[in-house]
Structure formats: C-alpha cells, structure tokens
Amino acid sequence: MTTVKVVISSAPSGPCSPRLPSVPCAQESFVFDEMKGTKATIEEYDWLGDLSYEDCKATADWLLAQTDMRPTVGIVCGSGLGGLADLLKDQVAFNYKDIPNFPQSTVHGHAGRLVFGTMKGKPCVCMQGRFHLYEGYPIQRITLPMRIFKLLGVQTVVITNAAGGLNQDFKVGDIMIIKDHINLPGFAGNNPLVGPNDERFGVRFPCMSDAYDRDLQQLAMEVGQELGYGDFLKEGVYCVLGGPSFETIAECRMLHMLGVDAVGMSTVHEVIVARHCGMRVFALSLITNLAVMDYDSEEKANHEEVLQTGKQRAEQMERLVSSVVNRIEPNNNYI
Numbered sequence: 001m002t003t004v005k006v007v008i009s010s011a012p013s014g015p016c017s018p019r020l021p022s023v024p025c026a027q028e029s030f031v032f033d034e035m036k037g038t039k040a041t042i043e044e045y046d047w048l049g050d051l052s053y054e055d056c057k058a059t060a061d062w063l064l065a066q067t068d069m070r071p072t073v074g075i076v077c078g079s080g081l082g083g084l085a086d087l088l089k090d091q092v093a094f095n096y097k098d099i100p101n102f103p104q105s106t107v108h109g110h111a112g113r114l115v116f117g118t119m120k121g122k123p124c125v126c127m128q129g130r131f132h133l134y135e136g137y138p139i140q141r142i143t144l145p146m147r148i149f150k151l152l153g154v155q156t157v158v159i160t161n162a163a164g165g166l167n168q169d170f171k172v173g174d175i176m177i178i179k180d181h182i183n184l185p186g187f188a189g190n191n192p193l194v195g196p197n198d199e200r201f202g203v204r205f206p207c208m209s210d211a212y213d214r215d216l217q218q219l220a221m222e223v224g225q226e227l228g229y230g231d232f233l234k235e236g237v238y239c240v241l242g243g244p245s246f247e248t249i250a251e252c253r254m255l256h257m258l259g260v261d262a263v264g265m266s267t268v269h270e271v272i273v274a275r276h277c278g279m280r281v282f283a284l285s286l287i288t289n290l291a292v293m294d295y296d297s298e299e300k301a302n303h304e305e306v307l308q309t310g311k312q313r314a315e316q317m318e319r320l321v322s323s324v325v326n327r328i329e330p331n332n333n334y335i
Ligand SMILES: O=P(O)(O)O[C@@H]1C[C@H](O)[C@@H](CO)O1
Pocket: 077, 078, 079, 080, 107, 130, 132, 160, 161, 162, 163, 243, 264, 265, 266, 267, 302, 303, 306
C-alpha cells in the first residue's frame, strides 16, 4: 500500500489575498508520496496519487489476500436497497473504513460495507453503500470501486439506484431497466475519466453507445415477465444530476422534454468507469417518487420517501437481481 504524508509547510507561500499583498500566507499543504518520492498539491493528489493503477492494484490485492472468493459479478446497492447484499451466502464483509484507499459512505441508507459471497452459487462482490458527488468526493474517488472490481476479476457489474420518475406512465414502485443515460454533469466537463489516462484500465476515448448491455436488458425483461413483474417493469433513460438538492419544477420539465425517464444522483459515473475498463453493465432504477412537474402540486421529494419505497419493493428488486445474476453467462468478450 502506498504511504503518503500530508505536509503542512510553515514557509510563507505568497500573499494571502491580492487585497493584502504584504500579508504572507502562513501555510501551504502538499502530499508527499514516500514510496514514489513525489510531491503533489492536495488537488493533484485527489485525482492522481490516490487513483493510480498501482494504488488500485494494492487495494485489490489486499482484498484478495483476505478471502478465497474470486467474484465475477459486482453489485452496487442503491439508496435503501442494501438488502441485496444480505442475499449473499458465505459472506466475508469489510467495512469501507478498513479497506485501504476506500472512501467512506456518509448517506443514510448506505451502510458502507463491501461484501463478498455467492448469489445462487455465483461468486459476487457487493457494495452495500455507494459514494455520490454531493458527498464532496472528487468524481474519480467515487468511482474507484469500479476499478477495484475489475482488478478483483469482475466481468459484469449490476448497478441499482433510487430515482425520481419523469415518464408520465411511470408509477412509484416501478422498476426501470436502464437502456441509456444522460451525463448532465459531463456536459460541463465533470467526467470521471478526466485526467491522465492509464491504458492499463482502458482507452482514452471510450465508446458509450453500448454502455448498457443489450443481452442483459433482454434477459432482465424475460426474467421479470417470468416472475410476474410485467406490470411494474419498465425501461428507460436515466439522467444523473449532481444533487443533493432535488430538482425544481422547471428542471423536471426540462429533463422531461429532453427524453429523460428517471432522474437521480449516481450510477452514470460508475457506468462510465466500468465500461472504460471493459466490464459489462446492467443497471436498474427503482422509481421511488414521481418528479413534480406541476406548480399546483403539493408533492415534495424527500429522502425518507425514497428509503420507504426501497423497503416496499426490496423483495421484488432482490428477486429480480438474483434471478438475473443466476442466468448471467460468462462472456469471453469482457475479460
Ligand atoms: O445512491 P442512489 O442513487 O440510489 O441514491 C439516490 C440519490 C440520492 O443519493 C438519494 C436521494 O434520496 O437517493
């Protein structure tokens, strides 16, 4: 594991403010990587040092040394959907705080554990809690687990989230198979692949027109029909926003005009990084609330409702995910 030291230098580093040119700033902070002998500002370290291939490899190797499980499927639990991890048999679980280089979950409904185990006999690793942009982490840090998944040997990632429904045919409790996304923060340059590209993970300019595996979408539709979920199983386009504030009425109307079916605060960054390093992706949104589009409406989005809907649909979400995982075939294109 890389050892780094945050150094607070007491040497003056220039004026504190252009309005007070004679007052020197007393402190400058930088990060010294003792193994590499490199020095970086805190900002550079955020997306360089912590996320190097070697650092990700160190984290993956640390995990592989603690368990014999060799997962081929990685699962991400959305808000209120942490019960998915409890489906795993023969669990070996790690608190995020104990895993080298891992961030911490800060959101209610995201437990903060990485759980290894088998689902219907398939070796899996499950994030019981994810990281969001609004928690204040750099975008590269919140997607770090995808690269760890890859280095653990994962081939297919199953991602879940809670989202607000914009499609007028959707109801609370619907499950939407994500067929495509809009990366709205990405329009302003907020993409997890910004920064130096390490070819060991993937190419500089990855294609996203096939982000969501079509065979797995088809499989989920079939499985959903077999389970009798036809009435509430939908498909659509998911749009990520930065959060944490929920959308205004005008924003919801705009997203609806753009063809968005569900809006949320996660998933897309993970998908981009997972696809960059060649993993196959399948993703589901649970529609936990309906976006407010009418100025006469008294409805107000809130996190409690999101968690409550998660609880109510937990059983069906879990059955759908485990049945899809059960029928995932190894895909040699994704090794
Ligand atoms: O982690 P997900 O995307 O499931 O969580 C959604 C977005 C916010 O974190 C939260 C809002 O209630 O739910």
